[in-house]
Amino acid sequence: MAAVIDxxxxxxxxxxxxxxxxxxxxDVQHEKLLDYLALLLKWNAVYNLTSVRDxxxxxxxxxxxxxxxxxxxxxxxxxxxVGSGGGxxxxxxxxxxxxxxxxxxxxxxxxxxxxxxxxxxxxxxNVNVHTGRVEQLEVKQKFDVITSRAFAELADFVNWSGHxxxxxxxxxxxxxxxxxxxxxRLPMAWRVQKLEPLSVPGMDAQRHLVFIERSAAER
Numbered sequence: 001m002a003a004v005i006d007x008x009x010x011x012x013x014x015x016x017x018x019x020x021x022x023x024x025x026x027d028v029q030h031e032k033l034l035d036y037l038a039l040l041l042k043w044n045a046v047y048n049l050t051s052v053r054d055x056x057x058x059x060x061x062x063x064x065x066x067x068x069x070x071x072x073x074x075x076x077x078x079x080x081x082v083g084s085g086g087g088x089x090x091x092x093x094x095x096x097x098x099x100x101x102x103x104x105x106x107x108x109x110x111x112x113x114x115x116x117x118x119x120x121x122x123x124x125x126n127v128n129v130h131t132g133r134v135e136q137l138e139v140k141q142k143f144d145v146i147t148s149r150a151f152a153e154l155a156d157f158v159n160w161s162g163h164x165x166x167x168x169x170x171x172x173x174x175x176x177x178x179x180x181x182x183x184x185r186l187p188m189a190w191r192v193q194k195l196e197p198l199s200v201p202g203m204d205a206q207r208h209l210v211f212i213e214r215s216a217a218e219r
Contacts, residue, residue, distance in 0.1 A: 005034075005037065005038050005041060005055050006055070007034050007038075009056075010034060010037065010055055010056060010059050011030065011034055013056060013059045013060070013202075014030065014033060014034065014059055014063060014064070015030065016201070017059070017060070017063075017064040017067065017201040017202065018064075018067065020201040021064070021067055021068055021070075021201065022071075023067060023070065023096075025096075029095055029096060032095045032122050033063055033092070033095055035121070035122055036087070036091055036092075036095065036118055036122060037055065037058055037059065037062075037063065039114070039117065039118050039121065040058065040062070040086055040087075040114075041055060041058065043114045043117070044086075047110045047111075047114065049085065049086040049110075049111060049114060050062065050085075050086050060200070060201070060202040060203055061203065062086075062088055063092060064200050064201050064202065064203070065088075065174075065200050065203065065207065066088050066089035066092035066093070066149070066174075067092060067096070068198045068199065068200045068201075068207065069089060069172070069174055069198060069209055070089075070092070070093065070096055070097075072172055072196075072209055072211070073093060073097070073100070073145060073147075073172070076097075076100055076144055076145040077100060077101065077144055078100070078101045078103075078141065078142075078143045078144055078145070079093060079100060079101070079102050079103070079143060079144075079145045079146070079147060080103045080104075080105065080134075080143040080145075080146045080147070080161070080164060081093070081102065081103070081104045081105070081147050081148065081149075082105055082134045082146060082147070082148040082151055082157065082160075082161050083105070083106055083107075083134075083148055083149075083150075083151035083152065084104035084105060084106050084111070084115060085106060085108075085111055085149075085150075086111065086114065086115075087104060087114070087115050087118060088149050089147060089149055089174065090102050090103075090104040090115075090127075090147075091104075091115070091118055091124075091127075094124050094126055094127045095122070095124070097126075098124075098125075098126055099126070100126060101126050101128070102126055102127050102128075103127075103128040103129075103130060103139075103143070104127065104128070104129050104130070105129075105130040105131070105132065105134050105137060106130075106131065107131070107132060107133055109131055112129050112130070112131040115127075115129045116129050133160075134160050134161050134164070135159075135160040135161075135163075137164060139164060142164055142165060142166045142169070143164055143165060143166060143169060144165075144166050144168075144169045144170070145169060145170050145171075145172060146161050146164060146165050146169065146170075146171050146172075147171070147172045147173070147174065148161075148173050148174065149173075149174040150174070150175075150176075151173075153182050153185070154173060154179060154182040154183060154185070154186055154210065154212065155182065155185045155186055155187060157171065157173055157212075158171060158186065158187065158189075158190045158212060159187065162189075162190070162214075165214075167214075168213075169213075170193070170211060170212070170213050171190075171210075171211070171212040171213070172209055172210070172211055172212075173209070173210040173212065174207070174208075174209060175207070175208045175209075175210055176205060176206055176207060176208070177206045177208070178195060178197075178206075178208055179208070179210065183195075183210070186212070188215065189214060189215055190212055190213070190214060190215060191212070191213060191214075191215045192210060192211065192212055193211040193212065193213045194209075194210075194211040195208060195209070195210055195211075196208060196209040196211070
């Protein structure tokens, strides 16, 4: 049975977290984030989309965790979220930036069915959902940013997704502790442009953004 959501209490946590992160959420964005959370809770009871069950923890570990990274996407126009799962960070991005085109891909049909339902119920016209392996995905227009959260090792991330990145595009991976060993295993064609620590309101765990771009010789 799905947990009952106290929108007022969760909304207060969300607003406080947004203020701490320096984000200004309008009423539409705020309500859609809570609607998304409610759908995630409802579907999670049947489809096990996330191991986090407590609604308040979902606000912190899912919504605020994704929101802490939003500044990195401020100039993005077309974003691909690889291994999107329950829609993180893709759905948060799409709600935050309705002008941005956000594509999400996952191999698990129940997860993409959930993403399609969220798109429909929240009226997110800037979202596309794909079911399948990212290395087999073909698109008419490539992406200026490709992102992932807890998806795969960095080398696999760039090897599987790199063909979908614009020439001067950027890969942004959301990671926990600094993935120094993974960085060392990156193919020569790619380099880390920046490793940025994140502070997520209400979370003690380490969080980092890894910004990856093609090496100069590959451009």
